[in-house]
Amino acid sequence: MCGIVGYVGDNKSLEVLLGGLKRLEYRGYDSAGVAVIDKDGHMGTRKRAGKLQVLVDDLAERPLGNGATGIGHTRWATHGGPTDRNAHPHLSADGKLALIHNGIIENFSELKKELTDTGASFTSETDTEVAALLVGREYEKTGDLTESLRRVVGRLEGAFTLLVMHEDQPGIVVGARRNSPLVIGLGDGENFLGSDVAAFVEFTKRAVAIGQDQIVTIRPDSVEVTDFLGNTVESEEFEIAWDASASEKGGWSSFMAKEISEEPEAVANTILGRVVDGIVNLGELSPIGDDALKDIDRIVIIACGTAAYAGMLGKYAIEQWARVPVDVDLSHEFRYRNPIITPRTLVISISQSGETMDTLMAVKYATAAGAHVLSVCNTQGATIPRESHAVVYTHAGPEVAVASTKAFLAQVTALYLIGLHLAKARGTLSDNAIRENVVELQAVPDKIAEVLRVSQAEIGQLARWMTDIQSVLFLGRNVGYPVALEGALKLKELAYIHAEGFAAGELKHGPIALIEPGQVVFVVVPSPRDPDSLHPKVVSNIQEIRARGARVIAIAEKGDASVLPFADEVIPIPLAGTLFEPLLAVVPLHIFGMELAAAKGLDVDQPRNLAKSVTVE
Ligand code: F6R
Numbered sequence: 001m002c003g004i005v006g007y008v009g010d011n012k013s014l015e016v017l018l019g020g021l022k023r024l025e026y027r028g029y030d031s032a033g034v035a036v037i038d039k040d041g042h043m044g045t046r047k048r049a050g051k052l053q054v055l056v057d058d059l060a061e062r063p064l065g066n067g068a069t070g071i072g073h074t075r076w077a078t079h080g081g082p083t084d085r086n087a088h089p090h091l092s093a094d095g096k097l098a099l100i101h102n103g104i105i106e107n108f109s110e111l112k113k114e115l116t117d118t119g120a121s122f123t124s125e126t127d128t129e130v131a132a133l134l135v136g137r138e139y140e141k142t143g144d145l146t147e148s149l150r151r152v153v154g155r156l157e158g159a160f161t162l163l164v165m166h167e168d169q170p171g172i173v174v175g176a177r178r179n180s181p182l183v184i185g186l187g188d189g190e191n192f193l194g195s196d197v198a199a200f201v202e203f204t205k206r207a208v209a210i211g212q213d214q215i216v217t218i219r220p221d222s223v224e225v226t227d228f229l230g231n232t233v234e235s236e237e238f239e240i241a242w243d244a245s246a247s248e249k250g251g252w253s254s255f256m257a258k259e260i261s262e263e264p265e266a267v268a269n270t271i272l273g274r275v276v277d278g279i280v281n282l283g284e285l286s287p288i289g290d291d292a293l294k295d296i297d298r299i300v301i302i303a304c305g306t307a308a309y310a311g312m313l314g315k316y317a318i319e320q321w322a323r324v325p326v327d328v329d330l331s332h333e334f335r336y337r338n339p340i341i342t343p344r345t346l347v348i349s350i351s352q353s354g355e356t357m358d359t360l361m362a363v364k365y366a367t368a369a370g371a372h373v374l375s376v377c378n379t380q381g382a383t384i385p386r387e388s389h390a391v392v393y394t395h396a397g398p399e400v401a402v403a404s405t406k407a408f409l410a411q412v413t414a415l416y417l418i419g420l421h422l423a424k425a426r427g428t429l430s431d432n433a434i435r436e437n438v439v440e441l442q443a444v445p446d447k448i449a450e451v452l453r454v455s456q457a458e459i460g461q462l463a464r465w466m467t468d469i470q471s472v473l474f475l476g477r478n479v480g481y482p483v484a485l486e487g488a489l490k491l492k493e494l495a496y497i498h499a500e501g502f503a504a505g506e507l508k509h510g511p512i513a514l515i516e517p518g519q520v521v522f523v524v525v526p527s528p529r530d531p532d533s534l535h536p537k538v539v540s541n542i543q544e545i546r547a548r549g550a551r552v553i554a555i556a557e558k559g560d561a562s563v564l565p566f567a568d569e570v571i572p573i574p575l576a577g578t579l580f581e582p583l584l585a586v587v588p589l590h591i592f593g594m595e596l597a598a599a600k601g602l603d604v605d606q607p608r609n610l611a612k613s614v615t616v617e
Contacts, residue, residue, distance in 0.1 A: 001027055001028050001076035001078070001102065001611040001613060001614060001615045001616055002027055002028045002073060002075050002076050002088075002101070002102035002195070002611075002615070003020075003024025003025060003026075003028060003073065003074040003102075003194075003195045003199070004024070004071075004072075004073055004100055004101075004102050004161055004163055004182070004193070004194065004195045004199075005017055005020035005021060005024060005071070005072045005073075005193065005194050005195070005199040006071045006072075006163045006165075006173040006175060006192065006193035006194070006218065007020075007069070007070050007071075007173070007190070007191075007192055007200075008068060008069050008173055008190065008191055008218050008219055008220050009068055009189060009190020009191065009220050010068055010189065010190060010220075011039060011066055011067055011068050012066065012068075013036050013066060013067055013068060013069060014034065014036055014059070014064065014066045014070065015066075016070070016192070016200070016203065017034045017036070017071070017072035018034070018052070018055075018056060018059075018072070019202055020192075020194055020198075020199035020200060021034075021052050021055075021073075021199075023198040023199060023201075023202075023247055023400075024074055024194065024195055024196070024198060024199055025051070025052050025074050025606070026255075026400050026401070026402055026605070026606065026611070026612040027074060027076065027102075027195060027611055027612055027613055028074050028075050028076025028077075028611045029051050029052065029075075029076070029606050029611075030049065030050075030075045030076055030077045030087075031047065031048060031049040031050060031074075031075045031082050031083070031084070031086065031087035031088075032047065032050075032051070032052045032054070032055040032072070032073065032074045032075065032087065033045065033046060033047025033048070033055065033072070033073050033075075033087045033088050033089055033100075034046055034047075034055070034059075034070060034071065034073075034089070035070060035072075035089045035098035035100075035165060036064055036065065036066065036067050036069070037067045037068070037069040037070070037165065037167060037170045038064070038065025038066060038067040039065065039066070039067050039068075040065065041167065041170060042167065043096065043165070043167035045064075045089050045091065045098055046058060046059060046062075046064050047084060047087035047088065047089065048084055049082050049083050049086075049087060050082075051606070052074055067170070068170065069165055069171055069172070069173060070165070070173075071100050071163045071164075071165055071173060072100070073087070073088035073089060073100040073101075073102075075087055075088060076611040078104055078127070078616055079104070079108070079125060079126050079127040079128075080124055080126045081125070085123060085124045085125075086124045086125055086126050088100040088101060088126075088128060090123075090124060090126065090129045090131075090132035091132055091136075092132055092133060092135065092136020092137070092139065093120060093133060093136055093137075094136065096136075096166055096167040096168060097132065097135060097136045097139055097145075097164060097165070097166045097167070098132075098165055098166075099128065099131055099132040099135060099162060099164045100128075100162070100163050101126075101127075101128040101160055101161070101162050102160065102161045102180045102181075102615060103158060103159035103161060103178075103179065103180040103615060103616065104127060104158045104159055104160075104616050105127040105128070105130060105156050105157070105158050105160060106157045106158035107155075107156065107157040107158070108127035108130050111130040111134065111155070111156075112130050115130060115133050115134070120133050131152060131160075131162055132164075134152045134155070135162075135164055138151045138152055139166060145164060145165075145166050145169050145174050145217070146174050146215060146217045146224075146226075148164075149162065149164055149174050149176050149215060150215055150226075150228060153176045153178070153213075153215070153228055154228055156178075158179075159178060159179035159180045159357060159615065159616065160176070160178055160179070160180055161175065161176070161177045161180040161182045161195065162175065162176050162177075163175045163193060171219050171220055172217060172218070172219055173193060173217075173218050174215065174216070174217045174218075175193050175210070175216045175218075176214070176215045176216075176228075177210055177212070177214060178212060178213050179212070179357065179615075180195075180355075180383075180615050181195050181196060181355045181382060181383055181613075181615070182194075182210045182216070183195070183197055183199075183207050183208070183210065183381050184207060184208040184209075184210060184216060184218065184223055184235075185197065185199070185200035185201075185203065185204045185206065185207055186204055186206040186208065186223065186237065187200075187204045187206075189220050189221065190220055191218040191219070191220065191222075191223055192204065192218070193218060196353075196379060196381075197240045197381065198247050198398060198400075201242070201243070201244045201247065202244040204240075205240045206237055206239060206240075207237070207238055207239070207240055207380075207381060208223070208225075208235045208236065208237050208238070208381075209235070209236075209238070209381035209382075209386065210235065211233065211235070211386070212387075213227060213228045214227055214228070214233055215227070215228065238380060238381060240380065241380060241395075242397055242398055246397050246398050247398040247400055253598070254401065254594070254598070254605050255400040255604075255605045256401035256403065256405060256494075256604045256605055257604075259400070259401050259405050259406045260406065260452070260587070260590050260591060260594065261452065262396070262397060262406050263405065263406045263409050263448050263452070263587060263590075264444075264445035264446070264448045264449045264452070265397070265406075265445065266394070266395070266396035266397070266406035266407070266409050266410040266413075267409050267410060267441075267444050267445045267448065267583065268442075268445040269395035269396070269397070269410075270394050270395050270396065270410045270413040270414055270417070271413060271441060271442060272395065274417055275438055275442070278431075278434070278435035278438055278439070279420075279424060279431060279434050279435065280417050280420040280421045280424065280434065280438060281421065281424075282392060282417060282418065282421045284390055284391060284393075285374065285390050285392070285418075285421060286390075287389050287390045288372045288374060288389055290425040292372055293346070293421075293422055293425045293426065294425055294426050295344055296324060296344050296345065296346040296372065297324070297325075297342075297344040297345075298324065298325050298326075298327070298342075298344065298345050298346070299318060299326040299327070299345070299346045299347075299348060300326075300327050300328075300334065300339070300341075300345060300346075300347050300348070300366075300371075301326060301327070301328045301329070301347075301348045301349075301350065301415075302328075302329050302330075302331045302334050302347060302348070302349050302359060302363070302366070303328075303330070303359060304330055304331050304332070304351075304356055304359060304614070305404070305489065306352075306403075306404040306407075306408050306489060307350040307351055307352060307356075307404070307407075307408070307411055308328060308330055308331075308350070309408070309482040309485050309486045309489070310350055310408050310411035310412045310482075311328045311350050311415070312328050312481070312482035312485075313412045313415065313479060313482050313579075313582050314326070314328075314348070314350075314412065314416070314418070314419065315327075316478070316479050316579060317415060317416050317419040317579050318415065318418065318419040318422060320419075320579065321419045321420060321422070321423040321428065321429055321437070322419055322422035322426050322428050322429075323426070323428045329362075330358075331349070331356070331358040331359040331361070331362035332358040332361075332362070332617065334362050334365075335358070335361050335365050339369075341366060341369040341370060341371045342370070342371075343370050343371070343372075345366075345370075345371040345372070346371065346372045346373075346374060347362075347363070347366040347371045347372070347373045348373075348374045348375075348376060348415070348418065349362065349366075349373065349374070349375045349376070349377075349384055349388065350375075350376045350377075350411050350415070351377055351378075351382075352377070352378045352379065352394075352396075352399055352404055352407040352411070353378070353379055353382060353612060353613035354375070354377040354378070354379040354383060354384040354385055355379070355382055355384065355613045356384070356614050356615070357614060357615045357616055357617045358614070358617055359384060360383055360384050361617060363375070363384055363387050363388055364387055367388070367389070372389055373387075373388040373389050373390075374388060374389065374390045374391070374392065374418070375388040375390070375391040375392070376391075376393075376394060376411055376414045376415065376418075377391055377392075377393060377394065378393065378395075378396050378399065378407050378410065380393070392414050392417070392418060393414075394407060394410035394411055394413070394414045395410065396409070396410035399612075400605065401604065401605045402493075402605060402606055402607055402610050402611065402612045403490060403493050403494055403593070403607065403610075405490075405590045405594075408486065408586065409448070409583055409586070409587075412582065412583055413441065413444075413583070416437075416441055416579070417441075420434050420437055420438065437577075437579075440576065440577050440579075440580050441580065443576075443580075444576070444580055444583050444584070447573075447574040447583075447584050448583065448584060448587055450574050451573055451574070451584055451587045451588065452587065452591075454572065455571050455587075455588050455591065456591055458571070459571065459588055459591045459595055460591070460595045462553070462569060462592065462595075463592055463595035463596040463598075463599050464599045466520065466596060467596065467599045469497060469520060469596075470497070470498065471497065471498045471499065471500075471514075471519065471520075472488070472491055472498075472499045472520045472521070472522065473488075473499070473500055473501075473502065473511070473514065473515075473519065473520070473521045473522070473550075474487040474500070474502070474521070474522045474523075474524075474589070475501075475502050475503075475504040475507065475521060475522070475523045475524065475538075475541060475545075476503070476504060476523070476524035476585075477503060477504045477505055477524075477526065477534045477541075478526065478534055478578070479526075479578060479581060479582045480504070480526060480581070480582065481501070481503045481504075482582065483524045483582045483585045483586045483589065484501035484502060484503075484504075484522070484524055485501035486501070486586055486589060487499070487501060487524075487586070487589030487592070487593070488500055488501035489501070490589060490590060490592075490593030490594075491592070491593045491596065493593075493610060494594060494596070494597035494602070494604060495593060495596040495597040495600055496597075496600075496602070496607075496608070497596070500514075504523070504537070504538055504541040505537070505541075507541055507544065507545070508544070512544065512545070512548070515545050515548040515549065515550050516548070516549060517548075517549030517550075518549060518550075518551055519550045519551065520550070520551045520553065521545055521550045521551065522553045522554075522555065522589065522592075523541070523542055523554050523555070523567075524538075524555050524582075525538050525539070525542075525554050525555060525556035525557070525560065525563055526538060526578065526581065527557045527575065527576070527578065527581060528557070528560055528562060529557070529575070530577075530578050532578075533578065535560075535562075539562055539566065542554065542563065542566045542567065543566055546566050551568050552566060552567045552568050552569075553567065553568060553569045553570075553571065554566075554567035554569070554570045554571070555570075555571045555573060555585045555588055555589075556570055556571075556573070557572070557574075557575055557581075558572035558573065558574060558575070559572075559575075560572075571588045573585055573587075573588070
């Protein structure tokens with residue numbers, strides 16, 4: 001939450017800051033602000049409540065002098081509402097030092113009291129302002145920006161990324177991080193800082209991730225990283241794997257529309273290079289090692305939201321293929337209940353952003369408790385993979401829309417690859433069986449493309465008919481259950497419609513009381529071809545709700561005539577094995593959520609109250 005960008009170089013800081021903030025706006029969009037030192041050495045700041053465009057329009061009307069040094073911030077409010085005053089940057093008492101912050105300073109009340117008792121006054125309700133005032137005071141004593149920030153970070157508790165600049169120090173921006181992200185972009189005669197590489201990918205592909213409890217000082221020709229004690233730290237450079245254009249809309253009506261269209265590629269790219277002779281081989285798991293993987297007696301998958309639903313699908317596949325028990329836990333529930341972990345536990349964390357604080361804390365907990373920790377992540381250089389023993393990157397490309405779509409499919413794909421790798425390592429599937437599953441997985445991208453081709457227009461129409469709807473239910477059994485949960489979450493967060501996902505078998509244990517005439521219910525129908533299929537049971541569930549007046553929209557295998565008499569609409573999906581059906585059935589639900597939100601005139605990419613990476617607990 002909150003996007004941060006910093007720049008030193010030539011006289012284009014406003015262009016860099018506003019471009020970077022545009023790309024980081026998915027992280028928070030309550031307010032935005034910049035501070036820039038102009039060519040005459042004056043520092044100007046501008047900050048406005050509302051989306052970034054409000055700030056951009058304000059700057060067009062009342063330009064700020066451009067210069068070679070600047071910082072910018074886009075906010076997701078925690079302490080203090082989304083107002084101009086609470087927007088960042090915040091200033092030191094003399095107004096010469098500007099500071100921006102992502103995270104929460106947990107001991108801010110104590111620090112605020114100390115500052116107030118010694119004569120400071122505050123202009124905002126934020127926790128951030130204490131840091132600005134404290135660093136300002138230290139600067140008055142030391143005249144050294146890096147040293148001033150170092151002295152203050154040692155006193156802060158909680159999670160933070162801080163960037164500071166000072167009017168008397170043009171050409172320098174200093175950053176510090178603890179439990180919040182910060183990445184350096186290396187340019188030619190210019191350098192960048194950002195919450196993630198999207199902030200500067202337009203200008204450079206060379207990046208360096210900053211470690212936990214480290215401070216970085218950037219100047220146009222140098223970058224210096226130290227720990228909080230001042231010891232120099234060696235950092236590793238990496239190349240950003242995607243183009244700036246990958247994080248642009250490119251003619252689509254929304255990022256989400258673009259990202260749903262990229263679902264086939266997200267799956268295909270995640271498989272790419274990970275299959276040798278038809279067998280999955282994940283070299284990334286070598287830091288844990290096949291001997292340890294053979295020996296594990298339990299897997300715990302930890303994640304939040306959509307990523308947790310991907311984890312639920314991973315459970316079905318891994319248990320079936322690798323014959324090891326898998327529990328799926330929400331990261332925040334896992335972390336605070338004294339979970340049972342042994343050296344034979346493999347913890348798999350799933351996070352698109354790699355920065356979700358709840359998952360990061362759970363990963364740290366699991367590592368400290370002695371588990372093997374493997375991350376599934378979509379973001380290079382993010383914190384969670386660096387806190388884990390091994391990482392399998394999903395190659396979905398940048399996901400900008402706040403609600404996750406293509407990353408979900410890539411996460412499920414990565415978990416299936418992990419399941420097949422484990423099956424090989426543990427000898428629970430024959431090579432032939434692994435090959436058959438790999439062939440099924442490799443066929444998924446074309447099948448998703450077919451769903452998009454065949455169903456998009458029809459689902460759009462359906463959504464436009466339903467703009468007045470108050471409540472939607474989603475039902476699924478077995479692997480259809482996480483799909484139902486995902487469909488309901490998308491509808492809640494995108495279209496602000498009350499929606500619930502249920503395991504279809506649970507219906508008669510209570511939720512069926514919700515069914516009244518006209519209630520819309522989406523049902524994920526399993527294939528009738530599978531001998532172990534729950535198809536007849538799901539068809540019975542459809543009949544039960546139909547008898548009570550529900551309006552049924554079935555997502556069913558094409559050619560499945562048995563649902564036709566009972567469903568008001570059938571959305572067909574291509575034939576696939578049971579474990580692979582969810583990767584197809586979820587696509588119409590992603591489209592439906594997006595289309596219904598768009599039909600209601602809502603902002604599909606930036607739903608209210610949300611932020612893409614939830615970096616507070
Ligand atoms: C829902 C959604 C969220 C995220 C969750 C975890 O559409 O996007 O539920 O899935 O906040 O985020 P990551 O995967 O970044 O850890």
